[in-house]
Amino acid sequence: MDFVIWTPGYADHSAGIRCLHRLAERLRGAGHTVTQNLANHAYDDQVHVIPDVVYRRNITSRNVVRYALAPPRLHGTGDASFASEPCGFTWLQKYNPELVEFHLDLVDRSIFHERGRLRHQQRLHNTGRNCAPEMPGAVNITKFWPGDRRMLAHMLSVTEQFYNADRESLLNYEARLCGCAVFVPNPAGGWMPFTDELPAETPLAVFTEGIAEKLKVKN
Numbered sequence: 001m002d003f004v005i006w007t008p009g010y011a012d013h014s015a016g017i018r019c020l021h022r023l024a025e026r027l028r029g030a031g032h033t034v035t036q037n038l039a040n041h042a043y044d045d046q047v048h049v050i051p052d053v054v055y056r057r058n059i060t061s062r063n064v065v066r067y068a069l070a071p072p073r074l075h076g077t078g079d080a081s082f083a084s085e086p087c088g089f090t091w092l093q094k095y096n097p098e099l100v101e102f103h104l105d106l107v108d109r110s111i112f113h114e115r116g117r118l119r120h121q122q123r124l125h126n127t128g129r130n131c132a133p134e135m136p137g138a139v140n141i142t143k144f145w146p147g148d149r150r151m152l153a154h155m156l157s158v159t160e161q162f163y164n165a166d167r168e169s170l171l172n173y174e175a176r177l178c179g180c181a182v183f184v185p186n187p188a189g190g191w192m193p194f195t196d197e198l199p200a201e202t203p204l205a206v207f208t209e210g211i212a213e214k215l216k217v218k219n
Contacts, residue, residue, distance in 0.1 A: 001208065001217060002033045004061075005049045013143055015106055015170040016069040019091060020051060022104045023067075026204050047211060063215050065089065068096045070168060087214035089207065092199075100210055105201040107174055111153040114179040124159040124180070128166030135163060156180055163191060173198050 007020035024034045035046075047063045052070060068090040089102040123138035134140040139155070146152050152171075156162065156178035164172050167184035172194045175182050186192035211217065 001027075001211070002046045003027055003049060004035045004037070004046050006038055006051060006054055007036050008038060012149060013147070016051060016053070018106050019069055019104050020049070020067075022106060023049065023207075026104070027208075030204055030208070032208070045217075047215065047217060063217060065211055065215075066099075067091070067102070068099060071095050087211055089210070100206065101199070101202060102207050102210075103199050103202045105198075106170060107177065107198070108149070109177065111150050112156070112174040112177045114177070115157045119158055119160045119179075121155070121159045122161060124155060124162045124175075126162070126164040126166065126169065126171060128164060128169065132165035138163065153178060164194070167194070172196070 011017045027034050048061045049065045052068045066088040088099045090096040090099040093101040125135035125138040125140045156175050162175040162180040163183045172182050182194040183191040184194045
């Protein structure tokens with residue numbers, strides 16, 4: 001198949017962008033043709049993979065695959081409705097139970113793991129995508145600092161407790177792999193433990209065969 005994946009250039013700080021680039025890598029590895037950009041090349045023989053942050057009205061191509069990378073409340077300027085699309089997938093099933101789960105493993109376990117180091121730092125706090133207020137008495141990190149993920153992994157490996165204002169952040173899973181006790185906002189107020197687990201990576205055939213069936217294009 002010939003794919004166009006709607007994504008900006010690679011950005012280490014964004015799990016969504018890393019996910020789309022990981023998808024491109026897997027598709028190319030399986031012999032598919034992949035173009036990555038944000039332009040609308042409306043060729044009917046191409047399959048356009050559109051993340052949830054892009055409005056449907058900006059797309060004129062017939063062969064469209066929507067990919068939900070976050071819960072609907074976090075879609076920002078995008079289109080939270082997938083009901084009119086013949087083909088759609090979701091990175092985690094909980095994001096949209098009506099879509100097929102297609103999970104890509106984005107965690108670099110070569111750096112995010114327990115290292116047996118003395119945990120001399122009690123609290124690390126991530127202000128999250130919405131720039132929550134800093135936590136007094138904690139080392140506060142942001143979406144862009146630290147910019148190096150190896151440095152981030154080191155900080156997590158010497159931290160006892162990680163507080164994240166973004167309950168859907170991939171960083172919550174990475175912090176748990178580093179041995180941190182992770183806490184996210186409790187809807188009732190305060191903080192609650194984060195204990196979610198990520199599923200195994202989905203076979204690529206779930207994606208490509210699902211597209212071939214739904215859109216009637218040659219796999």
